[in-house]
Every structure is written in structure tokens, then in C-alpha cells.
Amino acid sequence: MAQDSNILEELYTVIASRKGTDPDKSYTAKLFARGRGKIAQKFGEEAVETVVAALSEGKDELVGESADTLYHLLVLWADCGVEPAKVWAELARRTGTSGIDEKKSRAKK
Numbered sequence: 244m245a246q247d248s249n250i251l252e253e254l255y256t257v258i259a260s261r262k263g264t265d266p267d268k269s270y271t272a273k274l275f276a277r278g279r280g281k282i283a284q285k286f287g288e289e290a291v292e293t294v295v296a297a298l299s300e301g302k303d304e305l306v307g308e309s310a311d312t313l314y315h316l317l318v319l320w321a322d323c324g325v326e327p328a329k330v331w332a333e334l335a336r337r338t339g340t341s342g343i344d345e346k347k348s349r350a351k352k
């Protein structure tokens with residue numbers, strides 16, 4: 244079984260492998276076939292469902308909706324050709340920079 248830290252990478256690999264495959268056999272292939280607008284819409288819907296779970300449902304619902312949101316975000320990245328490593332690198336670049344300091348530096352520009 245995948246190490247937790249690798250699960251997003253492994254899921255991304257599975258998702259990317261579904262490009263151009265039969266939409267009747269794979270939900271991911273169906274999403275790719277429906278296009279970026281639909282993929283982005285699904286991501287947005289799942290994100291809103293995650294917000295609702297956090298505000299008015301239980302932890303189990305929040306976990307489930309979070310997983311749905313992450314899956315759809317990975318499909319969106321794959322459709323746009325963004326590899327997870329790019330996002331990890333951006334997060335790593337931000338390590339050690341307080342969000343408050345970063346916002347102040349933006350306000351001065």
C-alpha cells in the first residue's frame with residue numbers, strides 16, 4: 244500500500260494514465276472527455292461541499308468531501324499539464340515565509 248505522503252503522486256499517475264481511454268470504463272476518462280470547464284466546475288462543487296461539511300457536518304463527512312476535492316483538483320492539474328511536483332516546489336519555496344509577512348510585502352508593491 245502507498246505511503247500516505249505518496250498517495251497524491253500515485254493518484255495523479257493513475258489519473259494521467261486515463262487520458263484518452265474509454266469514458267464508459269473510467270470516471271476520470273469521462274471527466275477528461277467532458278473538458279476543462281466541466282473538470283473545473285466539479286472541483287468547485289466539491290470544494291463548496293467541503294466547506295459545507297466543515298461548517299455543518301461531521302469529521303467523517305469532511306474527510307470524504309476533502310478526498311473528493313483533492314481527486315478533482317488532481318484531475319484539473321492533469322488536464323492543465325501541471326505536475327504535482329510543481330505545486331510541492333511552490334509550497335517548499337514558501338516554507339519559512341509567514342503568510343502575514345507575505346501579504347504585507349504584496350501591499351507595498
Ligand SMILES: N=c1c2ncn([C@@H]3O[C@H](COP(=O)(O)OP(=O)(O)OP(=O)(O)O)[C@@H](O)[C@H]3O)c2ncn1[C@@H]1O[C@H](COP(=O)(O)O)[C@@H](O)[C@H]1O
Nearest residue numbers: 254257258261268269270271272273285310311312314315
Ligand atoms: N478518488 C477518486 C474519486 N473520488 C471521487 N470520485 C468520483 O467522483 C464522482 C462524483 O460524483 P458526482 O455525482 O458528484 O458527479 P457525476 O456523477 O459526474 O455527476 P455530474 O455532476 O457530472 O452530473 C463519483 O462518481 C465518484 O466515484 C472518484 N473517482 C475516482 N477516484 C480515483 O481515481 C481512480 C481511477 O478511477 P477511474 O478513472 O474511474 O478508473 C480510482 O481508482 C480512484 O483511486
